């Protein structure tokens with residue numbers, strides 16, 4: 001996920017583009033970009049996401065449980081060693097193989113999660129108390145990273161909808177915003193020489209995505225407590241989206257009306273959109289997303305639409321242009 005900001009790119013690296021585009025074409029390109037941005041903005045303004053509930057209906061009434069048998073894949077699980085030693089967690093390091101060591105000693109007790117915003121019953125949950133209220137289960141999910149590697153992870157967690165229904169989102173709530181702990185004393189990356197990301201790491205989902213029974217908050221893996229490098233003590237897992245949506249070490253969940261900012265979109269909006277659904281047909285501007293490297297396997301696999309969860313989630317995006325809403 002190492003990318004360059006326009007400011008970081010040396011002029012020598014863009015000479016090709018300049019000689020290739022004469023000034024007239026360049027101006028045309030700029031005009032087209034401006035039009036595309038304006039169209040996207042207009043589309044969003046005219047098409048806010050629909051309310052999740054109908055008048056008179058409560059969020060609790062529409063929470064769908066996972067079907068009997070759950071959503072777990074029966075594909076071979078990635079080893080515990082790989083899951084816990086190859087991590088993206090920029091608060092610790094940008095080097096995936098260094099995170100596990102740096103994360104040892106991360107203090108996760110006591111831990112609270114504030115659930116607030118457009119809700120009738122805002123509450124700061126002590127994590128231990130919360131875990132007594134919500135049923136925990138194992139979910140074996142694929143995780144596909146935008147960098148083209150993938151894993152199969154046996155999470156322990158609970159449906160995010162179970163938590164949201166307790167705080168009763170109001171009818172105005174359209175999105176859910178998430179925030180990671182901000183603590184430069186514990187997270188060297190938050191004060192070290194810039195990764196370019198703004199801290200704290202933030203993410204967001206549309207309310208209907210957040211309420212989907214596939215979406216979980218994970219507190220463990222392989223039947224054990226979540227290791228710090230994987231986002232202890234509580235992280236989001238949205239298996240049909242690129243891994244960066246699955247924000248780690250969450251301290252705040254806020255229900256809001258407008259689409260919230262997200263860490264990677266703030267950093268490079270052309271490269272990382274709000275939706276970030278796994279889509280083999282829409283390339284990242286600098287690489288194809290058609291194939292992936294399953295960690296621990298030889299050769300490449302074909303990436304599946306919505307990471308293989310199309311049957312469960314495709315209807316959430318009906319009528320949307322997934323090239324515009326990438």
Ligand code: MTE
Nearest residue numbers: 087088089090180201230243244246247248
């Ligand atoms: N959450 C925070 N707070 N900081 C991060 O750097 N990295 C994301 C996501 N959540 C990240 C984060 C990315 S890019 C990926 S691919 C997944 O976490 C990786 O999760 P894993 O290390 O458990 O495989």
